[in-house]
Amino acid sequence: xxxxxxxxxxxxxxxxxxxxxxxxxxxxxxxxxxxxxxxxxxxxxxxxxxxxxxxxxxxxxxxxxxxxxxxxxxxxxxxxxxxxxxxxxxxxxxxxxxxxxxxxxxxxxxxxxxxxxxxxxxxxxxxxxxxxxxxxxxxxxxxxxxxxxxxxxxxxxxxxxxxxxxxxxxxxxxxxxxxxxxxxxxxxxxxxxxxxxxxx
Numbered sequence: 001x002x003x004x005x006x007x008x009x010x011x012x013x014x015x016x017x018x019x020x021x022x023x024x025x026x027x028x029x030x031x032x033x034x035x036x037x038x039x040x041x042x043x044x045x046x047x048x049x050x051x052x053x054x055x056x057x058x059x060x061x062x063x064x065x066x067x068x069x070x071x072x073x074x075x076x077x078x079x080x081x082x083x084x085x086x087x088x089x090x091x092x093x094x095x096x097x098x099x100x101x102x103x104x105x106x107x108x109x110x111x112x113x114x115x116x117x118x119x120x121x122x123x124x125x126x127x128x129x130x131x132x133x134x135x136x137x138x139x140x141x142x143x144x145x146x147x148x149x150x151x152x153x154x155x156x157x158x159x160x161x162x163x164x165x166x167x168x169x170x171x172x173x174x175x176x177x178x179x180x181x182x183x184x185x186x187x188x189x190x191x192x193x194x195x196x197x198x199x200x
Contacts (some may be wrong), residue, residue, distance in 0.1 A: 132160035
């Protein structure tokens, strides 16, 4: 799994919203949203890009972000049904992280329709999914657990509301969670979340 790349920006392709970053004599084509692309175009120097690596049967693509937090938002929005990486890039080209959070907080569906390719019905569905996913992120941030926990519970078939409640029910400040590696903390958390679900 790729986390980030550091290298020289050798080419900026504004038309295809991509850059070529050279690292170890290899040029990586990386797609960026327009706000990051503008910042990189102005600098033309060594850059660190946080990566999302998309793999399909006939396709491998890198998506890059100057800020790790924006990669997290990207991963969140492409988790919405019907939203792929290209749409995710379009969303982040239109709004930064704070603007997107404000749109969701204010239930501003009309602003979402300003994104290329998003109509009213799609925007309404996106709003519902974004609200649910951002509430899980907010709950997770208070427990010092990784996003892997929410993803694992979602794959087990639990709803986003159930996952949010489970996250809030577990006391990660207890001695059980102290001095554990991140992987062991996540495993213990999932175990306690399943106990919580069984009591319901």
